[in-house]
Amino acid sequence: MFWNTLLLSIRAIRRNLMRSFLTILGIVIGVAAVITMVTLGNGATKSVSDQISSMGSNILIVAPGQRFGPGSGGAPSFKLADAEAIENQIYNAKWVAPTTSKSATAVYQANNWSTVVYGSNNDYFPAGNWELADGRDFSDSEQRSGKAVCVIGETVRENLFGTASPIGSQIRIKQFSCEVIGLLEAKGQSAMGHDQDDMVVMPLRTVQRRLTGSQDISRITVSARDTNSISSVKKKIELLMRERRNIGENEDDDFRVMDTRQIADTLTSTTRILTLLLGAVAAVSLLVGGIGIMNIMLVSVTERTREIGIRLAIGALEREVLLQFLIEAVVLSSIGGIIGLILATTASLVLSGIMNIPYIFDPGINLLAFLFSAAIGVIFGFFPARRAAGLNPIDALRHE
């Protein structure tokens, strides 16, 4: 019975090529959209979390104000002394990098490039997972005297020096010139599309004196000795800062200490919203595909009801008719689903390449989209048939 019914289903599909094609198309659109969107969303999330782990492990960032992001909301800035206190009083703080920054244009001969100048100490490099590709980091005396020396990122080097080596050259920033003593290993783009190599690092004092003109530092990056000590270091920093900033028992902190997980959470919650949004768009396309299929099926219900009447009249059993329609729906949905999967994989690969995010195959969403579309195909292909197959043959034949 099965093989005969399969034959009948395939004949029915062949007989109504347009209807079959449109059904498949509806499913292809739905499946491809959902899988592509979710895969890209996952890729973006993965890329963000990769980014976070490339920031360095066991990192704590101490910044004034309570909000994550720029601006301290009126809370007083930290000073170098705060960083020194952390370094001296908290044993498990391995690296402590007080940092301040300022946008500026760097000029070398006829080339100029606008970038961000960071002022910090040598801890800045290991804490941020930076390696030197060439040259050296700052000497103690350079740091103490605020000498005009700098370590530059790959993007700055490329734009100012082209193919040449920058070490030993003088670049001009604002009104002063500064000797390039080191070149950082390239890291590439961050998850958010930010070019991490686009920066210049100088000793903190140099930047404070010559660029920002103040003793403020905008944040302190602290690296805990190991993963286990993160929370204790964090707690100690909080206590120390509350004390140094004279915050009373019942007052809230006017600064925050974020660990990498918190930063990760903030970033991934952003990408999660993005993924949800993409998912919603995709769900709409799935729905549109479903409505398309429903439409096609409803339009053909009269013809199909009469077909069912004919089959019943010449001796088909109700269950044989149902099986035929079920096979037909499953075959069409599967073809649509498989084409959709292939299309989605291709699109995801191409788009994630363009967007510079990793391609992650997610079997769950592939299966889900496939099953969902199959369900739509089966529901709309099968249920009208079930009604018709329950009629007296003569009523099915008379259907208008």
Next chain:
Amino acid sequence: MSTAPLIRLNALTKAYGRGQATFQALKGVDLTIDSGDFVAIMGPSGSGKSTMMNILGCLDTPTGGSYEFRGVHIEDVSRNQRALLRRHYLGFVFQGFNLLARTTALENVELPLIYRGESAVVRQQRARAALAQVGLKGWEDHTPGELSGGQQQRVAIARAIVSDPEILLADEPTGNLDTSTSAEIMELITNLNRERGITVLMVTHEPEMAEYAKRVVRIVDGVIASDQRNGEAA
């Protein structure tokens, strides 16, 4: 052959609709048909001929009375059993052909054999033979849309006889045909009755077609008005 009749209708009634709008299409039909008979059913339009044929063909169910087919009370059997009766004993030719659209003549004729579970080879062979028998050799690959009314009617007949039914039920098989084609179809049906012993029940409006039958039953207003053997005095 057993003495029990092939078909026995007893006070058979059929009502359409419910309540106020009920329409009594058959008002108590008693009829007995023996195996091998060739019965023409005549009567004015709307008298209930098709209604009776549909019940006889197990396509519809009566609202009252009884219908015995080979001693089996049809009103008592299940849907599936009625389907199996249609599959194995009945061949039905509809007033409006009812062929599958966009499906070749051959595939249309094959259909009853598929449900009977015949092998592909047997199906092909018998479907081709049936089409040849109705004079459609060479038209196997045409779809209903590419066939004339008469040709479609003949495909419908081929589909009804391909499974070698015990009874051929034909509702106005020549209703859409010109005189010469009608005559051909009637020859064909007469032959099936005479040579293969198929019992034939045929609805017709035309007295010339009724001439081919052995017996003529007249229905008026849902009851049998007359029932006579051809050749007997009126």
